[in-house]
Amino acid sequence: MLTILAAGSMFFPGLFLLSKQCLKSIPALRWSEGDAVIVSARLVSSIQAVMASSAGYIIASSCEDILEDQHWLTSSYIVFAVPYFMYDIYAMFMCYWYKLRVKGHEEAAAAPQHMSTAMSSYLRREFLMVLHHVVMVTVCFPISVFWRQGKGDYFQGVLFMAELSTPSVCLGKILIQYKQQHTLLHKVNGALMLITFFICRVLLFPYLYYAYGRYASIPFHMVPLSVPWHCNLGAALLMAPQLYWFSLIFRGAVRLFTGSSRSRRPGATKERQAGGNALPQPANGYSARPSEPEMAAH
Numbered sequence: 001m002l003t004i005l006a007a008g009s010m011f012f013p014g015l016f017l018l019s020k021q022c023l024k025s026i027p028a029l030r031w032s033e034g035d036a037v038i039v040s041a042r043l044v045s046s047i048q049a050v051m052a053s054s055a056g057y058i059i060a061s062s063c064e065d066i067l068e069d070q071h072w073l074t075s076s077y078i079v080f081a082v083p084y085f086m087y088d089i090y091a092m093f094m095c096y097w098y099k100l101r102v103k104g105h106e107e108a109a110a111a112p113q114h115m116s117t118a119m120s121s122y123l124r125r126e127f128l129m130v131l132h133h134v135v136m137v138t139v140c141f142p143i144s145v146f147w148r149q150g151k152g153d154y155f156q157g158v159l160f161m162a163e164l165s166t167p168s169v170c171l172g173k174i175l176i177q178y179k180q181q182h183t184l185l186h187k188v189n190g191a192l193m194l195i196t197f198f199i200c201r202v203l204l205f206p207y208l209y210y211a212y213g214r215y216a217s218i219p220f221h222m223v224p225l226s227v228p229w230h231c232n233l234g235a236a237l238l239m240a241p242q243l244y245w246f247s248l249i250f251r252g253a254v255r256l257f258t259g260s261s262r263s264r265r266p267g268a269t270k271e272r273q274a275g276g277n278a279l280p281q282p283a284n285g286y287s288a289r290p291s292e293p294e295m296a297a298h
Contacts (some may be wrong), residue, residue: 001079005079005080007080008080008081008083008084009083011080011083012048012084012087012088013083013087015043015047016040016041016044016091019036019040019044020033020036023039023040033098034098034099037098038174038177039174041088041091041092041094042173042174044084044088045091046166048163049163049164049166049167051077052077052160053160053164055077055160056158056160057157057161058073059071059156059157059160060157060158060161063157066154066155066212067154068151069154070150070153071153071157074144075144077160078156079145085134085136085137086137089133089134092126092129093118093122096121096122097122099177100118128244143234144156154211155212158204158211159208162201163200164200165193165196165197165199168192168193168196169193169197172189175189187256187257190252191253191257193249194250194253197242197246197249198246201245201246202239202242202243205238205239208235209224210223
């Protein structure tokens with residue numbers, strides 16, 4: 001286990017540093033530090049999502065008995081992926097830090113004494129996402145590896161496949177960051193993000209109940225009453241932020257496809273002129289403000 005944990009601890013930060021260096025040094029690109037950091041963070045998130053989804057598919061498709069069958073990849077990938085969540089908290093902060101500079105806050109980025117202020121602001125704006133990552137490490141990891149005692153690998157595999165929505169979310173963040181909201185790619189990706197997020201992160205939880213009900217020959221509406229209370233609590237706590245994030249994505253999609261944007265509102269010009277004093281978009285891409293023109297993104 002320690003070997004796998006160490007491998008994950010080196011893989012995700014190492015991939016981030018390698019990607020950042022390549023984007024800065026390849027002659028055809030020569031991206032700035034900030035651009036390289038932002039895109040590299042999205043790239044690592046997408047790669048982790050593809051790996052998790054692939055592992056989940058392998059696990060779920062190999063389990064005929066959804067409660068008793070085991071697959072070695074289940075616990076192994078959980079241990080391997082744990083460092084990703086800690087790394088991603090750092091990566092999101094770096095994205096936030098460089099977005100401050102893009103918004104005209106060069107002086108804040110240049111002054112070391114402002115780092116604590118930026119960290120406090122980041123934690124306030126990204127509280128839910130940071131809390132999600134911390135819970136994944138401190139609660140979901142020990143439950144998945146130790147408390148389950150090898151049962152329910154199928155369900156764990158299905159949960160891994162929730163990450164199928166992440167690549168489109170990451171691409172959406174990049175397109176928004178570089179002002180590509182007007183492109184066809186952004187609209188196509190927005191539709192794909194809305195669909196995959198709804199299927200993989202919202203419908204996923206009812207499906208888990210449906211799968212167990214079919215396995216145990218229990219009507220779907222009776223499943224919550226038939227499983228232990230802590231299973232219902234865990235599912236509710238995991239589903240709640242997904243519903244919140246989906247609501248942001250849905251509102252962003254409505255604005256995108258109905259043509260509503262900040263540029264069409266009376267105060268748009270003044271807002272753009274005051275852009276140097278505006279806060280950057282949240283590092284995780286979600287925005288709770290209804291005036292944001294972009295689609296929300298994980």
